Amino acid sequence: MRHVFKSTLIAAALFAGSLTPAFAAPETYALEATHTEVVFSWTHFGFSKPTAKFMNAVGTLVLDEAAPANSSVEVSFAIDGLNTGVAALDGHLKSKDFFDAATYPTATFKSTKVDVTGKDTANVTGNLTIHGVTKPVTLAVKLNKIGANMKGVKTAGFSATGQIKRSDFGMGAYVPAVSDEIALVITAEANKK
Numbered sequence: 549m550r551h552v553f554k555s556t557l558i559a560a561a562l563f564a565g566s567l568t569p570a571f572a573a574p575e576t577y578a579l580e581a582t583h584t585e586v587v588f589s590w591t592h593f594g595f596s597k598p599t600a601k602f603m604n605a606v607g608t609l610v611l612d613e614a615a616p617a618n619s620s621v622e623v624s625f626a627i628d629g630l631n632t633g634v635a636a637l638d639g640h641l642k643s644k645d646f647f648d649a650a651t652y653p654t655a656t657f658k659s660t661k662v663d664v665t666g667k668d669t670a671n672v673t674g675n676l677t678i679h680g681v682t683k684p685v686t687l688a689v690k691l692n693k694i695g696a697n698m699k700g701v702k703t704a705g706f707s708a709t710g711q712i713k714r715s716d717f718g719m720g721a722y723v724p725a726v727s728d729e730i731a732l733v734i735t736a737e738a739n740k741k
Contacts, residue, residue, distance in 0.1 A: 577738035604629035
């Protein structure tokens, strides 16, 4: 579940990248999976804060630097790509207790609104679908940089944070011992198409 949220956060971060003023027409970017990850964390009986991540996001960002509020993002990722670093925990999170990856193999995020909050920040709201349930989610996004990467390709980099309740998506197993609140931290790069 946290992995899905992370992917969503990554998408939101890409949208926020549209905050820098410019005079060009909107440009289309593709998420770069190697440098994009959605990390989610939760509390485990109050003892620890485990993390998991998704690094398999696929998506498109339409970035309007002149009018950032007109930007948009769509992201999807395979639940099977969830990784905690512990195989047994990965399997449990993918099971029917949580994501039920066999029944709901993909999570998606589609932005619906970008509210510019500063020179390089925005709140990106969109519809997150996980476990067959769609709910609105808002991410606080920061544009880190727009420029040429080491291969000379125009790239936009973002960071984003957010929080969701997994029970909102039908994944309430073990609450409250395993926290309902899931913290999302996303970092993303997108390359101009």
